[in-house]
Amino acid sequence: xxxxxxxxxxxxxxxxxxxxxxxxxxxxxxxxxxxxxxxxxxxxxxxxxxxxxxxxxxxxxxxxxxxxxxxxxxxxxxxxxxxxxxxxxxxxxxxxxxxxxxxxxxxxxxxxxxxxxxxxxxxxxxxxxxxxxxxxxxxxxxxxxxxxxxxxxxxxxxxxxxxxxxxxxxxxxxxxxxxxxxxxxxxxxxxxxxxxxxxxxxxxxxxxxxxxxxxxxxxxxxxxxxxxxxxxxxxxxxxxxxxxxxxxxxxxxxxxxxxxxxxxxxxxxxxxxxxxxxxxxxxxxxx
Amino acid sequence: xxxxxxxxxxxxxxxxxxxxxxxxxxxxxxxxxxxxxxxxxxxxxxxxxxxxxxxxxxxxxxxxxxxxxxxxxxxxxxxxxxxxxxxxxxxxxxxxxxxxxxxxxxxxxxxxxxxxxxxxxxxxxxxxxxxxxxxxxxxxxxxxxxxxxxxxxxxxxxxxxxxxxxxxxxxxxxxxxxxxxxxxxxxxxxxxxxxxxxxxxxxxxxxxxxxxxxxxxxxxxxxxxxxxxxxxxxxxxxxxxxxxxxx
Numbered sequence: 199x200x201x202x203x204x205x206x207x208x209x210x211x212x213x214x215x216x217x218x219x220x221x222x223x224x225x226x227x228x229x230x231x232x233x234x235x236x237x238x239x240x241x242x243x244x245x246x247x248x249x250x251x252x253x254x255x256x257x258x259x260x261x262x263x264x265x266x267x268x269x270x271x272x273x274x275x276x277x278x279x280x281x282x283x284x285x286x287x288x289x290x291x292x293x294x295x296x297x298x299x300x301x302x303x304x305x306x307x308x309x310x311x312x313x314x315x316x317x318x319x320x321x322x323x324x325x326x327x328x329x330x331x332x333x334x335x336x337x338x339x340x341x342x343x344x345x346x347x348x349x350x351x352x353x354x355x356x357x358x359x360x361x362x363x364x365x366x367x368x369x370x371x372x373x374x375x376x377x378x379x380x381x382x383x384x385x386x387x388x389x390x391x392x393x394x395x396x397x398x399x400x401x402x403x404x405x406x407x408x409x410x411x412x413x414x415x416x417x418x419x420x421x422x423x424x425x426x427x428x429x430x431x432x433x434x435x436x437x438x439x440x441x442x443x444x445x446x447x448x449x450x451x452x453x454x455x456x457x458x459x460x461x462x463x464x465x466x467x468x469x470x471x472x473x474x475x476x477x478x479x480x481x482x483x484x485x
Numbered sequence: 486x487x488x489x490x491x492x493x494x495x496x497x498x499x500x501x502x503x504x505x506x507x508x509x510x511x512x513x514x515x516x517x518x519x520x521x522x523x524x525x526x527x528x529x530x531x532x533x534x535x536x537x538x539x540x541x542x543x544x545x546x547x548x549x550x551x552x553x554x555x556x557x558x559x560x561x562x563x564x565x566x567x568x569x570x571x572x573x574x575x576x577x578x579x580x581x582x583x584x585x586x587x588x589x590x591x592x593x594x595x596x597x598x599x600x601x602x603x604x605x606x607x608x609x610x611x612x613x614x615x616x617x618x619x620x621x622x623x624x625x626x627x628x629x630x631x632x633x634x635x636x637x638x639x640x641x642x643x644x645x646x647x648x649x650x651x652x653x654x655x656x657x658x659x660x661x662x663x664x665x666x667x668x669x670x671x672x673x674x675x676x677x678x679x680x681x682x683x684x685x686x687x688x689x690x691x692x693x694x695x696x697x698x699x700x701x702x703x704x705x706x707x708x709x710x711x712x713x714x715x716x717x718x719x720x721x722x723x724x725x726x727x728x729x730x731x732x
Contacts, residue, residue, distance in 0.1 A: 379582070382569055385597065385598055386566060394582055398583065
């Protein structure tokens with residue numbers, strides 16, 4: 199059975215399913231997260247000051263399409279309930295029916311917030327390896343996920359939890375006055391978030407996002423524990439096959455590097471571009 | 486009603502137990518420029534922020550530009566948006582959007598809130614920049630502009646919505662004297678036009694020269710309301726006398 203493996207090796211190395219997933223999709227997806235952020239107005243409501251559930255979920259949109267629909271509905275729901283909640287605080291304590299509805303909405307919002315918080319802390323606080331085992335083997339009696347699906351889902355959920363914090367922090371770093379200025383111009387929360395807060399948050403988030411993406415790319419090697427044959431696994435197979443670890447090992451390393459380095463470069467360029475206009479303007483500015 | 490564009494009735498506002506506004510009654514006619522002066526902590530800025538719903542209040546009513554704000558029934562988000570589209574605001578700290586150019590800052594709201602066509606908002610944006618003396622700086626980012634220039638862009642940004650009332654919260658307090666002059670010149674120009682403006686300011690010279698009326702706020706009360714000459718020369722209240730004597 200030497201031949202099939204040999205034949206498979208190059209294709210596994212260069213075009214293995216997971217590499218395709220990580221390399222070509224991860225960046226555009228992340229960027230598209232910002233396009234989807236209209237659903238994240240809660241961030242705006244709190245002027246991004248507070249760790250809040252909505253933003254945490256926001257980052258997920260870009261990472262796993264499977265989660266998108268559910269989260270979108272959730273976000274909508276939360277917008278409604280948060281609006282109601284704001285109303286609730288200000289409404290006079292007279293109308294019993296309205297009050298109970300509002301209180302319920304506020305409770306719901308608390309629930310969502312709690313859920314998001316729980317999600318982030320659970321996925322950040324436990325080893326990704328364990329998460330993969332649980333998703334693939336642990337869930338098997340209930341939902342049978344294919345190894346690849348479990349791998350994508352596991353890494354996705356794990357990194358989404360980290361990304362959520364990155365974006366939350368980036369939004370929180372924007373002064374509340376920006377939110378206020380947007381509101382004073384008649385913009386809705388959503389518009390303020392999309393047009394004013396997020397473009398600024400992206401700059402702050404970009405370096406950390408790049409870090410996480412590169413890290414994700416390399417962590418893809420972990421999914422071999424749930425039988426996905428990805429780059430590193432393929433390397434070990436080849437190494438055993440040819441009875442040498444040096445060459446396959448170095449080749450494998452080179453391939454990882456070949457994928458992560460351009461990623462880093464593109465991010466660096468993007469970062470430079472986002473700040474560029476200012477520095478140019480500064481040079482041309484009158485003293 | 487006549488031509489009152491703003492009518493405020495017994496407006497009260499608390500911060501916790503502290504009463505910030507102790508029942509303000511006031512009226513502004515279309516085209517008037519009101520200079521709001523008084524010692525710090527007197528409630529001037531809070532009052533201004535109540536007018537466009539950036540701050541809620543605890544009792545009383547505000548009628549402004551055809552809309553009505555009441556303490557008992559807080560306005561919903563859409564009507565607040567409509568209100569703010571008609572009532573412009575300029576802040577002490579400019580608060581321009583740093584990721585956008587001067588022209589983009591000005592055009593953002595006309596484009597996304599009023600859904601104007603690019604030709605319309607671009608043309609008006611350029612015209613406004615020229616009006617505040619910044620023609621040719623369309624592509625400058627806020628970071629590359631001086632404080633005075635930033636504040637002038639901020640004024641143009643507020644004007645781009647063609648507001649019926651313009652609220653200015655200490656527009657020159659964060660600026661050095663020369664930049665202050667630039668900004669005050671723009672405001673003088675606006676006051677000569679038909680704009681209705683409420684300016685919280687410490688610039689007494691400007692207030693005397695430009696305002697149709699001066700309001701003196703002290704300790705949450707509107708203690709003086711009259712033409713500049715009258716208020717400055719013959720203030721009726723003890724507090725205002727003390728304020729002008731000190732200034």
